[in-house]
Amino acid sequence: MRIQDKVIVISGGASGLGLATARYLIEERGARVAILDLNDEAGERALAEFGAAKAVYLRCDVSQAESVAQALDAVLERFGAIHVCINCAAILGPSKVLGRDGRATPLERFAQMTAVNLNGVFNVMSQCAERMAKNEPEAGEERGVVINIASGAAFEGQIGQCAYAASKAGVIGLNMPAARELGALGIRVNAIAPGLFLTPMAAQMDEKIIAGLKEQIEAPKRLGDMREFAHCCAFIIENAYLNAETIRLDAASRLRAR
Numbered sequence: 001m002r003i004q005d006k007v008i009v010i011s012g013g014a015s016g017l018g019l020a021t022a023r024y025l026i027e028e029r030g031a032r033v034a035i036l037d038l039n040d041e042a043g044e045r046a047l048a049e050f051g052a053a054k055a056v057y058l059r060c061d062v063s064q065a066e067s068v069a070q071a072l073d074a075v076l077e078r079f080g081a082i083h084v085c086i087n088c089a090a091i092l093g094p095s096k097v098l099g100r101d102g103r104a105t106p107l108e109r110f111a112q113m114t115a116v117n118l119n120g121v122f123n124v125m126s127q128c129a130e131r132m133a134k135n136e137p138e139a140g141e142e143r144g145v146v147i148n149i150a151s152g153a154a155f156e157g158q159i160g161q162c163a164y165a166a167s168k169a170g171v172i173g174l175n176m177p178a179a180r181e182l183g184a185l186g187i188r189v190n191a192i193a194p195g196l197f198l199t200p201m202a203a204q205m206d207e208k209i210i211a212g213l214k215e216q217i218e219a220p221k222r223l224g225d226m227r228e229f230a231h232c233c234a235f236i237i238e239n240a241y242l243n244a245e246t247i248r249l250d251a252a253s254r255l256r257a258r
């Protein structure tokens, strides 16, 4: 799908990888972007940077069906269509099977993370797909593109990453059934599993943990540049033959147990 003038919904687009992708797709590829996020201050800052002709910020909780429906209706009202959906919204936090006292981790802690990181992805993807299905197909075959953001933790989750890793593995599990089902409508579904990029989310981690993660980056031996992530999104949008794939964008890093 060509990017110029397309309408791209980015959940979690007020910060980090989502924000960098919005910047790249607007400034260098001529897209229009709808940022769905809970961080009003960052969302308004992004809107001031990009301008109202090219961007809209909508407060939205991806874990709530009604909140997403309202935001996507507002995108349609503002820009007339939705062509691409990039699901970046997620939360990070520790979760082991057992606590220090040997007791089972409260189920709510696990469920809170999957509600945003997995249910939220399904919620935004499904509601975008419903609206994309009404688009005229481009080049006779493409009505929409979905990009869901997983993580290297989906493959090699570290100790303490139970909920985060499971939610991200769930995102990868969505790829194939969703791509098979939505293929009939001309909608592709792919995922990116990033390695370490220094965003506000990653900065929440202890310095020692970040240093340990850096050691496990193979080549090139550095953190990811957020423009490299944005460029990967653009590649997925533009390559009509790429479907149901998970791209590991991680300089060949493989996480150890801790």
Ligand SMILES: NC(=O)c1ccc[n+]([C@@H]2O[C@H](COP(=O)([O-])OP(=O)(O)OC[C@H]3O[C@@H](n4cnc5c(N)ncnc54)[C@H](O)[C@@H]3O)[C@@H](O)[C@H]2O)c1
Binding pocket: 011, 012, 013, 014, 015, 016, 017, 018, 036, 037, 038, 039, 042, 060, 061, 062, 063, 087, 088, 089, 090, 091, 116, 120, 149, 150, 151, 152, 193, 194, 195, 196, 197, 198, 199, 200, 201, 202
């Ligand atoms: N930064 C990394 O190194 C890294 C590595 C692997 C995977 N990822 C994944 O990449 C994606 C982007 O991460 P990031 O590092 O840019 O994070 P970030 O914290 O900078 O941005 C995430 C955004 O999601 C928003 N958000 C959180 N909960 C929300 C909700 N319920 N509804 C709407 N918005 C919500 C936050 O307000 C924030 O603006 C995430 O899915 C993350 O898991 C990041």
